[in-house]
Amino acid sequence: MEFTHVLFLAFAALAVVAAFNIILQRNPIYCAIGLIVVLCALAGLFLTLHAQFIAAIQIIVYAGAIMVLFVFVIMLLNVREEESKTDRQKILKVIAVPLFLALLAEVFVVIRLVNNSPPAIASAADNTNPAASLGSVESIATAMFTTYVLPFEATSVLILMAIVGAMLLARKNSKDDFERIEQALTLENDETEQAMQADAEKSKEEVAA
Amino acid sequence: MSSLLNSIDFQYVIGALVKIVVFWLLIMMIVAYTVYAERRVLAVIQNRLGPNRVGWQGLLQPFADLIKFIFKEDIIPLSVNKWLYLIAPVVVLVPAMMVLIVYPFGPENVPMPFGAEISSAINWLGSAIGFDWNIKIDTIDLHVTNFNIGLLYVFALTSLGVYGIVIAGWSSNSKYSLLGGLRSSAQMISYELALSLSVIAVVIQAGTLDLVKIVDQQSGAWFGFIPKWNILGLFPAGLIAFIVYLVSAIAETNRVPFDLPEAETELVAGFHTEYSALKFALFFMAEYVNMMTVSVLATSLFLGGWNGPFVSDFKWLGPVYFLLKVFFFLFLYIWIRGTLPxxxxxxxxxxxxxxxxxxxxxxxxxxSIIGIIFL
Structure with missing residues (x-):
C-alpha cells in the first residue's frame, strides 16, 4: 500500500459522501456547500494523478469563482428549503433507484471487461517519472499556445460572445433606465443646489443681523 | 502496513509535518505580535500609550488576550443556522493557514545546527520501534515544500477563504452580518482579479509559478549594485505590478481603507457581529494570517524574498532578511490604517x-512587450 493510495481513498470517500450530500439535502445552501467539497476533493484526486495545473484551476475557477456566485445568489435571494412536492416526484424516486443500480453495475462490468489493471500511481517524491511533468503548467501552456492554439482561441471567442450576449440580455431597457436615472440625478442636484443657496443666503442674513 | 511506514513518501510526509508545526508556531507568534504591534503603533500615531501593562511594555498582552478569549462566554444566538454558524470561522482560518506550506522562508540546503545528532537520535528511535530508517538531516530546506503551481495554490486557497465570510454573514441571521458578508465577497471577487493579473509581470520574468524558484532567480545584482528584484525588472512594468499588487492585496484582506465589510460606523462589526469568544478570535487570527500571506507573497514575488547581502556565505541570514521584509509590509498595513480614512x-x-x-x-x-525585447 502506497501513501498515494491512502490519499486516493480519502479524497474519493470525501467526494462520494459530499456528492450524496448534494442530492439528499433539502436546503439549497447545504447542497452548494456539498458541491464545493466535491470540487475540492476532485482537485485532490487530480493532484495524486500529477495533474497539478488542472487541480489548481479546478479550485480557482469552479470552487473559487463559480460556486461563490451560486452561494451569493442563494444567500441574496434567501432561497427557502425546497417544499416537498412529493406527489409529482414520487415516481421519479422509484425510477431513480434502479437507474442508479444499473449505472453502478455498468461501471463494474466495464471494469471487469476491460480488465486493465490501472497504471501504478507514481510516488510524490519521485521526480524521474515522466508523467509527473505532463500535468505541469509549462507543458499545458506549451500545448495550448502552440499545437492547440486555434481551438483555444476559438473557445475564448465563444466565451466572449456568451458574455456579450448576457450583457445584452441584462441591459434590455437600459436606455430608459439611464434617462430616468439621469433625470432623477439632475433634479436632485438642482434641488440640493437650490437648498444650499438658500442656506447660504440664510446664514449670510444671520451674520448680517 | 510496515511497507507504508518504511516508504520514502512516509518519511517525506513526516518531515514535512515537523516543518509545518515549526513554521506554524512561528507564524502564530508573528500574528500574535502583529496584533500587539498594531495596537502600539496605532497608539503612537494617535498620541496614546496603547497596551503597556501586561509584562514589560505590554509584551505579554497577546497571551493575556488569548486567555481572555478562551474564558469568555461563548454565545450562540438563538436564530442562527447553527451548523453553518459553527463551521464558518474554521472555513476562514483553515485555507488561510494551509498557504504556509509554500512560504519560502529561506534558501535550500541550509546547514542544520546539531543535524548529525538529531538524525542519529531519530534513526535510533526508529530502530527501537522496529523500523529501518536512514534519515540524514545535515542540511534542511527552509520551506515545507515547493511545487510548480505554488502561486496558483496560494490564489486557490485565498479564493476559498471568501466562503467562510459569506457563510458567517448569512448564517448569523442578522442584517449587519449579511451586509458585511455580501460586501466582503463582492470586494474580494473584484480585487482578486487585479491581484492575480498583477502577478503575471513577475511570472513573465521568472518563467515559473514555483515560489522557491521565483525567489532563487532574484539573487544577484544588475551592474553589481542594483538588486535583481522583480520590482525593478522589466522597468517600469515590475513597479506598476507591485503597486497594483499592494493596493489589491490590502483590499483582498479587508483592511483599511478597504475595510467596508466590517465598517464599525455603519455595520457594527460586519460579518462577525454575532460572533464572540474563541470564534471571534478565529476570524481575527485569519485576518492577520491573510495579512501575513500577502506580505510574504509581496516579499517573495517583488522584493527578492530571502535574498540579501552575504546570504551565500551565511545561509541563516536568509530567513532574517525574509522576515524583516515581511515585517516591513506588516508595518505598512498598520501605518496605512493609522493614516487613511x-x-x-x-x-x-x-x-x-x-x-x-x-x-x-x-x-x-x-x-510582455518589454519581456520580448529584453529577456
Whole structure:
C-alpha cells in the first residue's frame, strides 16, 4: 500500500459522501456547500494523478469563482428549503433507484471487461517519472499556445460572445433606465443646489443681523 | 502496513509535518505580535500609550488576550443556522493557514545546527520501534515544500477563504452580518482579479509559478549594485505590478481603507457581529494570517524574498532578511490604517473595476512587450 493510495481513498470517500450530500439535502445552501467539497476533493484526486495545473484551476475557477456566485445568489435571494412536492416526484424516486443500480453495475462490468489493471500511481517524491511533468503548467501552456492554439482561441471567442450576449440580455431597457436615472440625478442636484443657496443666503442674513 | 511506514513518501510526509508545526508556531507568534504591534503603533500615531501593562511594555498582552478569549462566554444566538454558524470561522482560518506550506522562508540546503545528532537520535528511535530508517538531516530546506503551481495554490486557497465570510454573514441571521458578508465577497471577487493579473509581470520574468524558484532567480545584482528584484525588472512594468499588487492585496484582506465589510460606523462589526469568544478570535487570527500571506507573497514575488547581502556565505541570514521584509509590509498595513480614512462603497467598486483592473491588464501587455525585447 502506497501513501498515494491512502490519499486516493480519502479524497474519493470525501467526494462520494459530499456528492450524496448534494442530492439528499433539502436546503439549497447545504447542497452548494456539498458541491464545493466535491470540487475540492476532485482537485485532490487530480493532484495524486500529477495533474497539478488542472487541480489548481479546478479550485480557482469552479470552487473559487463559480460556486461563490451560486452561494451569493442563494444567500441574496434567501432561497427557502425546497417544499416537498412529493406527489409529482414520487415516481421519479422509484425510477431513480434502479437507474442508479444499473449505472453502478455498468461501471463494474466495464471494469471487469476491460480488465486493465490501472497504471501504478507514481510516488510524490519521485521526480524521474515522466508523467509527473505532463500535468505541469509549462507543458499545458506549451500545448495550448502552440499545437492547440486555434481551438483555444476559438473557445475564448465563444466565451466572449456568451458574455456579450448576457450583457445584452441584462441591459434590455437600459436606455430608459439611464434617462430616468439621469433625470432623477439632475433634479436632485438642482434641488440640493437650490437648498444650499438658500442656506447660504440664510446664514449670510444671520451674520448680517 | 510496515511497507507504508518504511516508504520514502512516509518519511517525506513526516518531515514535512515537523516543518509545518515549526513554521506554524512561528507564524502564530508573528500574528500574535502583529496584533500587539498594531495596537502600539496605532497608539503612537494617535498620541496614546496603547497596551503597556501586561509584562514589560505590554509584551505579554497577546497571551493575556488569548486567555481572555478562551474564558469568555461563548454565545450562540438563538436564530442562527447553527451548523453553518459553527463551521464558518474554521472555513476562514483553515485555507488561510494551509498557504504556509509554500512560504519560502529561506534558501535550500541550509546547514542544520546539531543535524548529525538529531538524525542519529531519530534513526535510533526508529530502530527501537522496529523500523529501518536512514534519515540524514545535515542540511534542511527552509520551506515545507515547493511545487510548480505554488502561486496558483496560494490564489486557490485565498479564493476559498471568501466562503467562510459569506457563510458567517448569512448564517448569523442578522442584517449587519449579511451586509458585511455580501460586501466582503463582492470586494474580494473584484480585487482578486487585479491581484492575480498583477502577478503575471513577475511570472513573465521568472518563467515559473514555483515560489522557491521565483525567489532563487532574484539573487544577484544588475551592474553589481542594483538588486535583481522583480520590482525593478522589466522597468517600469515590475513597479506598476507591485503597486497594483499592494493596493489589491490590502483590499483582498479587508483592511483599511478597504475595510467596508466590517465598517464599525455603519455595520457594527460586519460579518462577525454575532460572533464572540474563541470564534471571534478565529476570524481575527485569519485576518492577520491573510495579512501575513500577502506580505510574504509581496516579499517573495517583488522584493527578492530571502535574498540579501552575504546570504551565500551565511545561509541563516536568509530567513532574517525574509522576515524583516515581511515585517516591513506588516508595518505598512498598520501605518496605512493609522493614516487613511475609509472608501465609500461605490468608490471602492469604481476604483477596483475602472482603474486597478485596466491598469493590471495594460501592465501585462507592457510587461510582455518589454519581456520580448529584453529577456
Amino acid at each position: 475609509r472608501f465609500r462603497y461605490d468608490q471602492l467598486m469604481n476604483f477596483g473595476w475602472k482603474i486597478l483592473l485596466p491598469t493590471a491588464i495594460f501592465n501585462i501587455v507592457l510587461a
